[in-house]
Amino acid sequence: MSKKPIAKKTTARKPAGRPRKPKVDSWKRADGRAFDELRTLKIESGVLPNADGSAYIEMGRNKILAGVFGPREMHPKHNAKPNEAVLRCRYHMAPFSVDPRRSPAPSRRDQEISMVMRSALEPAVFLERYPRASIDVYIEVLEADGGTRCASINAAAVALVDAGIPMRDLVAACAVGKIEDKLILDLGDYEDKKGQSDMPVAYMPKLGKVTLLQMDGEMTPEEAESALNLAIEGCKKVYEVQREALKKKYGIDQPQDKPQDLPPAEPEEEPKKEEES
Amino acid sequence: MSKNNIVSHLKQKKISEVLSTGKRMDGRAFGEFRELTIKRNVLYKSEGSAEVWLGKTHIMVGVKVGTGTPFEDTPNEGVLMTNAEFTPIANAAWEPGPPKEDSIELARVVDRGLRSAEVLNTSELNIISGKLVNIVFVDLYVLNYDGNLIDACSAGAIAALMGAKKPVYNVVEKEAKPTGEKVPLTVRKKPVAISVIKIGDNFILDPTADEEDVMDARLTITFEENGGICTIQKSGSDGLTVDEIKKCINMAQEKAPQIRAKAIGD
Numbered sequence: 001m002s003k004k005p006i007a008k009k010t011t012a013r014k015p016a017g018r019p020r021k022p023k024v025d026s027w028k029r030a031d032g033r034a035f036d037e038l039r040t041l042k043i044e045s046g047v048l049p050n051a052d053g054s055a056y057i058e059m060g061r062n063k064i065l066a067g068v069f070g071p072r073e074m075h076p077k078h079n080a081k082p083n084e085a086v087l088r089c090r091y092h093m094a095p096f097s098v099d100p101r102r103s104p105a106p107s108r109r110d111q112e113i114s115m116v117m118r119s120a121l122e123p124a125v126f127l128e129r130y131p132r133a134s135i136d137v138y139i140e141v142l143e144a145d146g147g148t149r150c151a152s153i154n155a156a157a158v159a160l161v162d163a164g165i166p167m168r169d170l171v172a173a174c175a176v177g178k179i180e181d182k183l184i185l186d187l188g189d190y191e192d193k194k195g196q197s198d199m200p201v202a203y204m205p206k207l208g209k210v211t212l213l214q215m216d217g218e219m220t221p222e223e224a225e226s227a228l229n230l231a232i233e234g235c236k237k238v239y240e241v242q243r244e245a246l247k248k249k250y251g252i253d254q255p256q257d258k259p260q261d262l263p264p265a266e267p268e269e270e271p272k273k274e275e276e277s
Numbered sequence: 278m279s280k281n282n283i284v285s286h287l288k289q290k291k292i293s294e295v296l297s298t299g300k301r302m303d304g305r306a307f308g309e310f311r312e313l314t315i316k317r318n319v320l321y322k323s324e325g326s327a328e329v330w331l332g333k334t335h336i337m338v339g340v341k342v343g344t345g346t347p348f349e350d351t352p353n354e355g356v357l358m359t360n361a362e363f364t365p366i367a368n369a370a371w372e373p374g375p376p377k378e379d380s381i382e383l384a385r386v387v388d389r390g391l392r393s394a395e396v397l398n399t400s401e402l403n404i405i406s407g408k409l410v411n412i413v414f415v416d417l418y419v420l421n422y423d424g425n426l427i428d429a430c431s432a433g434a435i436a437a438l439m440g441a442k443k444p445v446y447n448v449v450e451k452e453a454k455p456t457g458e459k460v461p462l463t464v465r466k467k468p469v470a471i472s473v474i475k476i477g478d479n480f481i482l483d484p485t486a487d488e489e490d491v492m493d494a495r496l497t498i499t500f501e502e503n504g505g506i507c508t509i510q511k512s513g514s515d516g517l518t519v520d521e522i523k524k525c526i527n528m529a530q531e532k533a534p535q536i537r538a539k540a541i542g543d
Binding site: 109119197199204209210218219220224225232 | 530
């Protein structure tokens with residue numbers, strides 16, 4: 001791993017005092033994005049030397065590390081399942097990730113997010129291949145900027161692939177919110193707090209399945225449906241960035257170097273460790 | 278979630294078999310609820326309460342109104358807090374100890390329903406700005422577990438809040454003294470949560486404990502009176518397609534007014 005610090009200071013400066021009111025009339029938001037535009041998204045895989053798989057994500061000003069350990073022996077053993085592996089997720093925010101400082105002890109919110117993350121990722125993993133084992137996904141939020149659960153899922157999915165765990169699909173996530181009766185994609189922190197509602201969605205693009213769906217705020221059923229569709233469009237964009245991150249790690253970002261007669265490599269099924277046992 | 282996977286597999290097979298014939302283990306239709314009974318103000322010492330029976334699921338909801346300091350960013354607003362307790366008497370698999378994720382999810386989903394619908398007028402709970410506000414605690418106490426806790430608790434919470442009263446304070450020279458008088462809390466909206474369970478290709482409402490044990494996914498949708506959605510929560514280990522989600526929302530939307538009528542209890 002390179003010696004450069006993982007988290008680079010982003011150039012975007014925090015707005016002074018109260019956040020500016022998002023201008024949605026012109027379909028531009030406080031940070032100049034269009035309604036269906038994601039924040040800057042950067043994913044890097046294989047950043048933690050000691051983890052079996054890892055990823056670092058910057059989604060806007062969110063800075064999140066995901067580490068995957070396993071499949072490994074379950075501890076304590078009585079938590080193991082005789083027919084499949086158990087996916088365990090722990091979402092944790094650093095005390096300095098938000099203002100004011102938060103206690104490092106897990107809150108109710110953290111535990112709920114850990115749970116919804118697990119159910120968002122579980123459908124993508126071939127758990128039945130590893131009976132009695134555990135696969136541990138640890139998330140550390142270094143800096144929070146709204147939509148941390150979605151960013152965490154994006155990083156965790158890449159980290160799972162990086163760990164060589166066989167998967168049905170990647171899981172991509174992003175949120176849709178409603179501000180002044182308009183739907184917008186990928187809420188930033190200021191939009192999250194000011195908005196009328198917030199709907200985080202995780203989606204498996206190849207299988208076409210929604211694996212995380214939450215909503216808070218007020219929406220009509222029709223709005224909920226179009227919000228869901230907008231979120232899925234966002235997830236597809238995130239999916240491309242996830243794929244790029246994996247291709248980069250495994251040096252398959254220059255297809256012209258490959259012999260033409262070979263089928264293109266599938267980044268989702270990284271075979272390095274799969275058949276180790 | 279089941280602790281014992283082997284039994285769960287057998288159960289799953291049986292339940293799916295019965296579902297594929299268009300029926301359920303207890304003979305109900307897919308969209309049919311068990312009998313829901315809600316009794317309001319059953320406790321003397323709490324400011325509001327409701328006892329809920331949904332089939333064999335039995336829940337006591339208690340509302341206590343206390344005082345405390347407001348949050349820094351909302352100095353003039355009172356606080357609503359929802360907590361769920363899985364008592365060990367309710368289920369053989371539940372043990373005493375810190376709350377597990379299921380009970381946290383239950384509390385959070387009910388809490389988010391009440392908050393995002395802005396059920397209580399939080400500025401009405403202000404006593405001394407920046408110093409003292411009313412804190413309304415909604416405690417969901419599960420006495421017997423037979424599935425569908427979220428729906429039962431959300432209906433119970435609304436029923437309990439509608440019958441709840443808060444003490445009146447007299448503020449003299451920045452000192453608040455209770456007058457001994459109590460006035461009803463204003464309940465502005467009545468959101469109810471409806472959960473749709475997916476087992477195989479079938480979607481059912483109001484699952485029993487067995488059905489919940491073998492479910493693939495659950496989608497809980499909270500509706501306001503005007504048909505608006507205020508909370509969605511998906512859980513369970515399978516994904517849902519967009520069409521399936523639409524189907525769940527329609528099923529839940531149809532049922533919500535009936536459950537609300539029971540909670541309001543005319």
